[in-house]
Amino acid sequence: MTNKDKLHVESSIKDENKIIERRQQIVDAGVKLFKEKGFHRATTRELAKAAGFSIGTLYEYIRTKEDVLFLVCDNIFNEVTKCLSQFPADTGTLTALEEAIRQYYLLIDKMPEEFTIMYQETKSLPKEAMHYILDKEFEMVAIFERMLKGCVEAGSLNLDDNAIYLAANQIVIQGQSWAFRKWALQKRYTIEQYIKLQTTMLLQGILKFG
Known part of the structure; x- marks a missing residue:
């Protein structure tokens, strides 16, 4: 891994489209x-086999097993950013906030x-990559x-900065709880039911606080 404008995984391949395609196969595997x-x-040998590559081909796209873990983590954040980019912060409506939470979940x-x-394996990354994640x-x-904050500025919510920070963390944590506990939660809830209940409880608590 190198650190220029951002941390990235080195490759001996020059074709960027090919790198993206092959690395997605490596991430999936x-x-x-x-x-x-x-x-x-x-x-890494098992990883190459699972991706359908020879070990030599694998090393053209990654250098270490930690590189693959880094790519898995980085791919998550790229998907989250893409998912939430459609919701500008200055809309200031609870409806937009609810839909952003829904799409994230x-x-x-x-x-x-x-x-x-x-969350289980980030600790296995080199220090620089771990801090990046x-x-x-x-x-x-x-x-x-x-x-x-957009909702506060628009008058939809009444929260100070400390409450905003905690509420934002709570949104992220409750969403990720679905990943960790899906095996149990899906026995009682569909994902849409889970989203509705979590969002309702969150907003009721925020509105009561305000």
């Missing part, structure tokens, strides 16, 4: 393998293994902070 065996027990429902692996986590919380 890594998620399945890490879920089955755990990050530490999985080997639906994304988690599509990527439960990725989110679980990220943790910074990305703060950025994710900050997206909801900005939305909540």
Whole structure:
């Protein structure tokens, strides 16, 4: 990994489109393998086989097993950013906030293994990469902070900065709880039911606080 404008994984391949395509295959294989065996027990040779590559081809796109874990984590944040970019912070409406929460939770429902692996295995990354991922986590919380502040500025909510920060963290945490506990929660709730209940409880608490 190198650190220029952002941390990235080195590759000997020059074709950027090919890198994106092959690395997505590696990420998909890594998620399945890490879920089955755990990050530490999985080997790069097993990873290459799961991705359908020779070990030599694999090393053209990544250098270490930690690179794959980093790519899994970074892919999550790219998807979250893409998902939430359609909700400007200055809309200031509770309806927009509710829909942003809904879309974020639906994304988690599509990527439960990725989110679980990220939180279980981030500690296995080199320090520089681990801090990069943790910074990305703060950025994710900050997206909801900005939305909540927009609601406050529009008069839809009445919260101070401390309450806004806690509420933003709560939104992120409750969404990720679906990934960690989906095996149990889905026995009682659909994802839409879970979203409705969590959002209702969150907003009722915020409105009562305000």
